[in-house]
Amino acid sequence: MFLPEGSQDEIGTIVANRSKVFETFRRTAEQRNYTEISTPLVEYAETFTNEKVGMKLQNMLKWFDARGQIEVLRPDWTTSIARALSQKPFRQYKWAYQGSIFRQETPGLESRQVGIEIVDLPAILGESECLFFANDFFGRLGLEAVMVELGHAGIFEELVARLELPAGQVDRLRGAMHDKRKDEVYGIARTGGNKKIAEELAALVDAYGPFQMIETYLERWKGEPELSEKLKHIQKLGETLFSIGMEDVIIDLGRVKNLPYYTGILFRGFLKKTGTSCFSGGRYDKLYEQFNRNTTAVGIAFDADILAEQLDRAGNREKICIIANEETLADAEKLRSTYSSSIVDIRFEKPQKGEFSTVLRFTNKHGKWEAEEI
Numbered sequence: 001m002f003l004p005e006g007s008q009d010e011i012g013t014i015v016a017n018r019s020k021v022f023e024t025f026r027r028t029a030e031q032r033n034y035t036e037i038s039t040p041l042v043e044y045a046e047t048f049t050n051e052k053v054g055m056k057l058q059n060m061l062k063w064f065d066a067r068g069q070i071e072v073l074r075p076d077w078t079t080s081i082a083r084a085l086s087q088k089p090f091r092q093y094k095w096a097y098q099g100s101i102f103r104q105e106t107p108g109l110e111s112r113q114v115g116i117e118i119v120d121l122p123a124i125l126g127e128s129e130c131l132f133f134a135n136d137f138f139g140r141l142g143l144e145a146v147m148v149e150l151g152h153a154g155i156f157e158e159l160v161a162r163l164e165l166p167a168g169q170v171d172r173l174r175g176a177m178h179d180k181r182k183d184e185v186y187g188i189a190r191t192g193g194n195k196k197i198a199e200e201l202a203a204l205v206d207a208y209g210p211f212q213m214i215e216t217y218l219e220r221w222k223g224e225p226e227l228s229e230k231l232k233h234i235q236k237l238g239e240t241l242f243s244i245g246m247e248d249v250i251i252d253l254g255r256v257k258n259l260p261y262y263t264g265i266l267f268r269g270f271l272k273k274t275g276t277s278c279f280s281g282g283r284y285d286k287l288y289e290q291f292n293r294n295t296t297a298v299g300i301a302f303d304a305d306i307l308a309e310q311l312d313r314a315g316n317r318e319k320i321c322i323i324a325n326e327e328t329l330a331d332a333e334k335l336r337s338t339y340s341s342s343i344v345d346i347r348f349e350k351p352q353k354g355e356f357s358t359v360l361r362f363t364n365k366h367g368k369w370e371a372e373e374i
């Protein structure tokens, strides 16, 4: 009644766990030499809808400002950071951010991300860093069961460019590929005038799974330097991950870009238990061209809401209640400081059963107040 559909208040554990995700993220970023960046929540729609970015206005939360310009609630961090970094010359390469994004298709409209963007570093260094960061961050959060999926936006785009398809059909084909609807992929691709490429695209629908599958495709695309080069790139990155003990790596060679700006490697993370996606990112070297900057750029955004849901209840620590009165309030506060790693609450009344693991009460013994467990 008082909130728009989808918006919600939250209390307790979920809020605490999200703060833990934010804090852990900041610590990870700081120790890996990132600089924090924040951009405004309200931006011009044009920043996201222009030709180089290509995001769809219909998916944004928007309104007109007094001069008739369309403003939006930030739908994407990567693009607004590119805008911000292009306005001044910076010497830093590694940027970290945390906060909300708003997309019409997101349930509740708002979702919270923590993420990194790496600008101007050699490709394999930036890409490995994104995934090393993920590994480090998950380790600190105590989340180990995460599967990394590698793909490459250029594989699908390279094959599609060899067909003669109008832009609208390419979008439809990308959608069918994304949903792994093989017959539809073949059907649309077949109208592009090249049966072999249509078959190749249809086969890509099934080209996901164990990392070793890359060998099969290297063999299959032996005479295709553009495609082989992309496979070798995925292979190199995967092997770097294996070398630091990240073993849960799979590939999806039929993966298509989920945001229009991706140009190269794509990564996603899935929780092994539920299959839920918990991070997404990739290379987007062309995004900075709109600001006349020729650079390399890669990044990754973690879904802070999903990660927060995975953490243990914040109340796993010992909970102590000290029952005091007006006279013993100061003593109770001093006593609290001796339990620095527990959750300690002071009450005047006895708490409900089960609320605390330990309850202490001050009693007056021969004129002296002493705390005793009850």
Ligand SMILES: N[C@@H](Cc1c[nH]c[nH+]1)C(=O)O
Binding pocket: 076, 077, 078, 079, 115, 116, 117, 259, 280, 281, 282, 283, 284, 298, 299, 300, 301
């Ligand atoms: N901005 C992307 C993630 C990303 C960060 N850097 C590159 N990609 C997203 O919201 O999915």
